[in-house]
Amino acid sequence: WWMGITTFPRYPRALAAAQCPFRRLQCGKHLCCSRTPGLPRACCAGFSGKVTEAELQKLQTCLPGALYYKEENQIVHKAEDDAFWRPRPLEERREQAGRGALGGRRRMQQGLGGASPLPTLHSFEESVKTDGTEGAPVDAAGVTGGPAMAAPGEKTEVLGTKMWNLDRLDQRDPPLDGKYRYGTAGTTGTGNGTTIYVVDSGIKKDHQEFARWGGGASRAAYGYDFVDNDDNCDDCDGHGTHVAATAIGLTVGVAKAASVVSVRILDCEGSGTISNTVAALDWVAANHAAPAVVTLSLGIQVGSWSRVLEDAVAALVNTHGITVVVAAGNSGVDACYVAPANVPAALTVAASDLATKYNGSGAGEPDGVYKWSNSGPCIKLFAPGVNIYSACGGSSRCAVVDDAAYTYASGTSMAVPHVAGVAAVYLESYPQSTPADVSSAILGAASQGKIGADALPASTANLLLYSRVISDAAVQAASGPSG
Structure with missing residues (x-):
C-alpha cells in the first residue's frame, strides 16, 4: 500500500x-x-x-x-x-x-x-532492434567544430541524417541544414554544471556518449537502484541509456557537457512499482545537486490516476525547486487522462515528426505529430520523438551492447530528453532559476505554429522546442552593465 x-x-x-x-x-x-x-x-x-x-x-x-x-x-x-x-x-x-x-x-x-488500485506504469516508446553496427569513435573536436567545449562561443556539430532531431532543434524552419549550432559569444551552450536525473531503467555509464570533451571520468553516475536496493544502476533494458544520451550525449545529445545521474526504478523486463517511483523522486529531492532537472519518460494507463505519483511530482517542483519533464504518453488521447502528464507543475512533452527528415525537407514544411502521441491542454510543447538515434544499452535493442552501440527509438519518451537538455542549457547560465523560470524561458523561446494544422489535435499548444533559449543580449541584461 x-x-x-x-x-x-x-x-x-x-x-x-x-x-x-x-x-x-x-x-x-x-x-x-x-x-x-x-x-x-x-x-x-x-x-x-x-x-x-x-x-x-x-x-x-x-x-x-x-x-x-x-x-x-x-x-x-x-x-x-x-x-x-x-x-x-x-x-x-x-x-x-x-x-x-x-x-x-x-x-x-x-x-x-x-x-x-494503483494503476500500471509504463514507459512511452517504440524501439527497433539494430544489427549491431558500431558508431564511430567520438571525435571531440568535431562535436564543436573546433572550439573547446568549455569556451564561450558558437559551436557547430556537423550531423548526418540519423540525427535529424538535433538538426531540427536549432532552427525555426526547414529545410534542415545538417548542423547543430549551440552556444553564443557569452555562453558555452552545453549545460555545464547542471545535472539531469533520469528516473528510468538505469544507464550504461561507460558508453562513449557520456565521455567528457577533454577526457576523464564519465559524466554519467549512479544514484540509487530501487529495483535491487543497491547503488548499481546499470541498464539491462536500454530505455534509460537512450533517454540519457539524447539529453547529454557528446554527439547525439543536446546538453553536451551536462551530467546525468541514474535513479533506477524499472527492471530488465521494464517492470517496477509506483511506490518505487515515488521513493526515487524522494531520493532526488534529498540528494540532488542543484541546478537539477528530472526526466520521467513513463506514465500510467489511460483513464487512471495515482494521487501519490501526482503529489510526488508536484512536490519535487513546488517544494524542492526541481524542473520535472514528463512524457505525454502514447495512447492517442488527451494527456490530461494520464498521470503524471496531467500534473500542471510539470513540463509535459508530446512527440513531433518531420515527414521528409531523411530525404531533403522543404522550405516551410510543417512538422507532424507522432502517430500515437497524446495531446490536449495538458501538453506544454512538442519535441522530436520519431526515429531518434541514441546510445544502445539493452540487448533487446541492438545485437551488440558495448560502449559504442547505438539504436533508434520513437515515442514521447524520446521527446522528453530534448526538453531536459534545453533546460540544462538554460540553467547553466541561470542556475538560480525556479522551475517556473525554466518553463517560461523554454515556452517563450519555442517556435510557434510549426505543427501542421491538419496534424495538430484540438486544444493542443502549437509550440515546438527551440534549443537556442540563451542569447547574448539576455545574458548581458541579466548580469547588468559591464565596466
Missing part, C-alpha cells in the same frame, strides 16, 4: 509506544498536503510498503485520524512496441478515458481511508 499519513508531533510518539507496523515501511516519504482540506501545507508525509489489511487497522488504531488516503501498490511494467501497447480504436480509447476521468476524480474525493 501507499499511504498518506499526517505527521503532527504526537503521532511518532504514539507510534513508538504502540509498536505499529508503520516503522516497517521501506520506500521513503514526501510531503503532500496540497489536496487535504483543512490541513496546513507540509503537514503530511507519504509512506509505502507491504502492509496487510490487519496491519492497516492496527495503524489506524494507533494513529486515529492520521490515515487520509491509501492506494494499493501493484506491479508496474515497461512495455515496447507489441500488441499490448498498440492503442485500441480511437473512439473506444476516448470512451475509456472518459470513464476513467470520472472514476479517478471520485477516488480522489473519497477521503480518509478510501482505497483504490
